[in-house]
Amino acid sequence: MAKILVATEKPFAAVAVKGIREVVEGAGMELALLEKYTEKAQLLDAVKDADAVIIRSDKVDAEVLDAAKNLKIVVRAGAGYDNVDLDAATAHKVCVMNTPGQNSNAVAELVFGMLVYGVRNFYNGTSGTELKGKKLGILAYGNVGRNVARIAKGFGMEVYAYDAFCPASVIEADGVKAVASTADLFKACQIVSLHIPATAETKGSINFELMNSMPKGAIVVNTARKEVMDEAGLAKMLEERPDFKYLTDIMPAIHAELAEKYAGRYFSTPKKMGAQTAEANINAGIAAAKQIVDFLVNGNEKYRVNK
């Protein structure tokens, strides 16, 4: 009987685990749980006889893959899969998938939670501004970016987007203005929301020059990854542009310094929480379980992200 392991340092909501169990056991497979583990050794032990693993932000590297002799598939319940060593997985003949789109509304709603907080001066009692009529630039028009565009229209914002791989015609079909480059997006928009994945090209790509080209009252909101931000450039921007605010769901390495120096213009959630909703947990967890069953039974590789 195939054994599906759910290995989550930060567990799913109980209702999501119940849904995963129903899918796995309904397909005649066995479910094993490793939740809130504190040592890598626990993960190495738990994966020993697993055919499939469902993870969240948990790291799967060559050592984990070496220990998992029966492993055929790892599914990252979520969008970003930079916590999985894809080359090592390919070398071990293990299929890696994510569950695209399942948490994107949750992340998009958090963008607006942070934006309202930002334009109302962190609720400090002073007069702020509205989002209505402001230009919002969406960097990467993927699953989260599209949801941000949908909600932004409800706020009455002017929405712009740039995506290196999504054609302008697709963006424009949603009533969003497509621009030709990341640089054009930052120049045009007072508010920019980041939705690029952390890749070799995007790491450190949001730099001082880009941010400094933004109009007065600039705000950058980051629910993507901390790695995409050039932190030295961010510190310089906060120092040189007193009109600039940075709102992030992913705490930078220099968080303590920024929080102290730029209170009122810099905000980070205490822990990445974009996808931390009951709905996103359930959607991503159940999608992961269904993708595993479909892969093991039918060989469906639709959401494969490694070679």
Ligand code: NAD
């Ligand atoms: P997605 O894969 O649906 O979309 C990513 C988009 O980025 C794609 O449209 C792609 O064409 C575009 N892209 C890739 N490289 C680019 C580049 N160099 N320049 C411009 N566009 C580029 O992913 P998503 O679900 O929209 O999520 C986006 C990112 O947000 C994820 O990679 C993840 O890192 C992050 N995320 C964070 C949370 C959170 O909890 N804060 C939750 C989900 C996702």
